[in-house]
Amino acid sequence: MSVLSFLRIYAPPNAVLAAPGLLAVAALTIPDLSGRSRLVLAVVLAVIWGAYLLQLAATLLKRRAGDVRNRTPAIAIDVLAVLVPLAAFLLVGTPDWSLYCTVWLLKPLRDSTFFPVLGRVLANEARNLIGVTTLFGVVLFGVALAAYVIERDIQPEKFGSIPLAMWWAVVTLSTTGYGDAIPQSFAGRVLAGLVMMSGIGIFALWAGILATGFYQEVRRGDFVRNWQLVAAVPLFQKLGPAVLVEIVRALRPRMMPAGAVICRIGEPGDRMFFVVEGRVSVATPNPVELGPGAFFGEMALISGEPRMATVSAATAVSLLSLHSADFQMLCGSSPEIAEIIRKTAIERRGAVPTA
Numbered sequence: 001m002s003v004l005s006f007l008r009i010y011a012p013p014n015a016v017l018a019a020p021g022l023l024a025v026a027a028l029t030i031p032d033l034s035g036r037s038r039l040v041l042a043v044v045l046a047v048i049w050g051a052y053l054l055q056l057a058a059t060l061l062k063r064r065a066g067d068v069r070n071r072t073p074a075i076a077i078d079v080l081a082v083l084v085p086l087a088a089f090l091l092v093g094t095p096d097w098s099l100y101c102t103v104w105l106l107k108p109l110r111d112s113t114f115f116p117v118l119g120r121v122l123a124n125e126a127r128n129l130i131g132v133t134t135l136f137g138v139v140l141f142g143v144a145l146a147a148y149v150i151e152r153d154i155q156p157e158k159f160g161s162i163p164l165a166m167w168w169a170v171v172t173l174s175t176t177g178y179g180d181a182i183p184q185s186f187a188g189r190v191l192a193g194l195v196m197m198s199g200i201g202i203f204a205l206w207a208g209i210l211a212t213g214f215y216q217e218v219r220r221g222d223f224v225r226n227w228q229l230v231a232a233v234p235l236f237q238k239l240g241p242a243v244l245v246e247i248v249r250a251l252r253p254r255m256m257p258a259g260a261v262i263c264r265i266g267e268p269g270d271r272m273f274f275v276v277e278g279r280v281s282v283a284t285p286n287p288v289e290l291g292p293g294a295f296f297g298e299m300a301l302i303s304g305e306p307r308m309a310t311v312s313a314a315t316a317v318s319l320l321s322l323h324s325a326d327f328q329m330l331c332g333s334s335p336e337i338a339e340i341i342r343k344t345a346i347e348r349r350g351a352v353p354t355a
């Protein structure tokens with residue numbers, strides 16, 4: 001086993017290791033903890049630190065081994081995870097050195113695919129998010145001003161200045177409602193009701209923008225991946241650009257391990273499949289293997305009858321599945337493809353068309 005592959009063992013539990021580390025840091029802040037418990041927790045932190053040191057070595061070796069990917073953020077996080085606790089231990093001393101282990105909060109971000117997506121969503125939706133944030137600021141200031149004017153004489157200690165009233169406005173607008181400042185006048189209470197409702201609206205806008213942004217980003221990722229997969233199926237090269245876009249949207253990628261059953265004889269069929277990579281085995285009396293570019297499962301869609309044969313993955317296989325409604329759309333838009341599929345189905349059935 002090479003040094004690199006040995007060290008790689010320590011890379012996956014990145015985030016998992018951070019969790020006990022952070023729990024140990026939190027536990028060490030409990031004042032009446034026994035000396036023995038403190039020692040055990042310190043050992044936990046030392047072990048995790050050791051694992052992170054090994055991971056840093058692995059990251060640096062990978063870089064030297066010519067890893068072309070830009071790993072600068074990962075390296076920065078690995079370096080900080082080792083250096084910050086070490087420097088704190090050497091320079092700060094007990095008991096506060098353990099607090100610096102909270103730098104491990106960065107570890108779960110290291111290999112996450114979520115944060116790059118979040119970054120793209122925030123960048124794409126920046127204009128809308130800034131718009132809603134500006135609205136929030138305007139409403140916040142306006143509400144604080146109104147609360148100050150209405151309540152300043154009744155409760156000067158809570159609403160005696162705009163900054164004081166702003167605290168109430170933030171707590172009410174976010175519908176948190178600590179209850180430390182409550183309007184006493186009728187006008188103040190009407191204002192509070194309006195603020196709560198507008199708060200809900202503003203947060204709904206934020207949530208809506210982010211949810212739409214995430215949905216579009218995920219769809220875009222799926223589209224790009226499907227587009228590459230569709231390019232591997234020669235049948236689709238007959239399609240015009242408009243239909244191709246529709247088909248790329250409709251197709252669903254599926255990975256099946258070797259031996260997995262994809263469809264079973266006698267079952268109703270609601271989709272057909274295109275082989276992108278790998279091979280499938282059709283369990284007919286003379287078993288047939290289908291490879292990249294081939295399709296199967298079309299017979300049930302055309303005839304409406306149950307599956308004619310069991311089809312399983314002969315090797316690990318990458319497929320694209322097409323639902324029956326989208327299959328009808330494909331046949332409607334491309335008579336040429338519909339004819340190829342229909343002829344293949346007839347050949348496979350070994351019968352002559354009746355119509």
Ligand code: CMP
Pocket residue numbers: 263269282284288295296297298299300301306307308309310311348349
């Ligand atoms: P379907 O009947 O929907 O589900 C099983 C599929 O196996 C079938 O559609 C065909 O796509 C495929 N199939 C059946 N017989 C053969 C054959 N002789 N050669 C290749 N594929 C077949």
